[in-house]
Amino acid sequence: MKNVVTIVLPAYNASEYLSETINSVLSQTFPDFELLVIDDGSTDNTTDIVRDFCQRDSRMRLISQKNQGVSVARNTGIKMAQGEFIAFIDSDDLWMPNKLAMHVQHLRANPNLGLSYARVEFMTFDGKPTGKYSNPRLVNISAKDLYEENAAVTPSNAVISRTALEQVGGFDGELSGAADAELFLRVKCHGWQVEGIDQVLVLYRTSLGGMSSQLYKMEEDWNLLSQKAQVYAPELIKHDYKQARAMLLRYLARRTLRLELSSELGIKFMNRALKSEWTLIFKEPRRTILTAVAVYGKFFISSMRGSNS
Structure with a gap:
């Protein structure tokens, strides 16, 4: 060589x-x-x-x-x-x-x-x-x-x-x-x-801007990754899929904040994360609670501004 x-x-x-x-x-x-x-x-x-x-x-x-x-x-x-x-x-x-x-x-x-x-x-x-x-x-x-x-x-x-x-x-x-x-x-x-x-x-x-379609593409790619990993790590996917999916959705909710996307989109990803594995609040409290507070807080502030305008 x-x-x-x-x-x-x-x-x-x-x-x-x-x-x-x-x-x-x-x-x-x-x-x-x-x-x-x-x-x-x-x-x-x-x-x-x-x-x-x-x-x-x-x-x-x-x-x-x-x-x-x-x-x-x-x-x-x-x-x-x-x-x-x-x-x-x-x-x-x-x-x-x-x-x-x-x-x-x-x-x-x-x-x-x-x-x-x-x-x-x-x-x-x-x-x-x-x-x-x-x-x-x-x-x-x-x-x-x-x-x-x-x-x-x-x-x-x-x-x-x-x-x-x-x-x-x-x-x-x-x-x-x-x-x-x-x-x-x-x-x-x-x-x-x-x-x-x-x-x-x-x-x-990092990205110059963002679109919701980019985040949904990331989710689609992750789902395909899970299908690929099923072949060589079936036990991993069996036992960890729900938590891993919840962590991905939590990450995508956080990305809506960085990319300044709509607060409604952030809420959707965060709600789906907690629905996938609600115990993430206890397993990773800091990341989960901080993300939830930021996402729901942005939605609340946006709603208040809308009602006052």
Whole structure:
């Protein structure tokens, strides 16, 4: 193998933030990597940007294919990877300079570790910090933990053992937003350890706006993930489906607040969460009560304003 790490970057009409993303990769303190940019049928100047970088840094390669979706693009990169470990980054996210160094050290310290991730800092779509961070479980990760919540948040946060990927396969092309969560769950269900690093190593660009259809698509994707997991983790789905579904619906209710969607939509998701598993109030009181107060509070304030106008 020529490189320790292969980085797979899928790009589709990604010109707006692509240069910034690539620069964050090329600025890594750990230099022994190859960067494969998979152009998924872009019609803008994405390929021109990548070719310019390729001329300046021999660690980069451009692979072009017709548009087939992000999961297929990532799988193209996996097939062409030469590295011992495989990392992923989306075309609008950013890495901290020590990201690869930390993950390589983490993975090499434990041969049974299949997936390494870290904490994430959220930024606005125009790159401004939000002051909000992911706070996932980092050690003693079970399949139940990964089914209930995507600890890595984004594929840009994941570095996976090549051996693990060869055993479990790549991303499921039928999934879109939940493809990373399903792959991470599959890694764990095949006997690999999954652990996180207690440092912020990724800056994750959040959506510019939101539509209710996006949230319903996320729910649809999660339902398909559950169907996929039924094949290799039937006992997990049998025992944990209701609670995991409630946690997803609670998350979607919280997303209506972040995306400034209607208070009625937030109420619908929160009501369905409690209907799916009302004991979530006792199992996870802080998150559940805070989300409920925020969602119902917004609805109450909106109703009061409407009656006073």
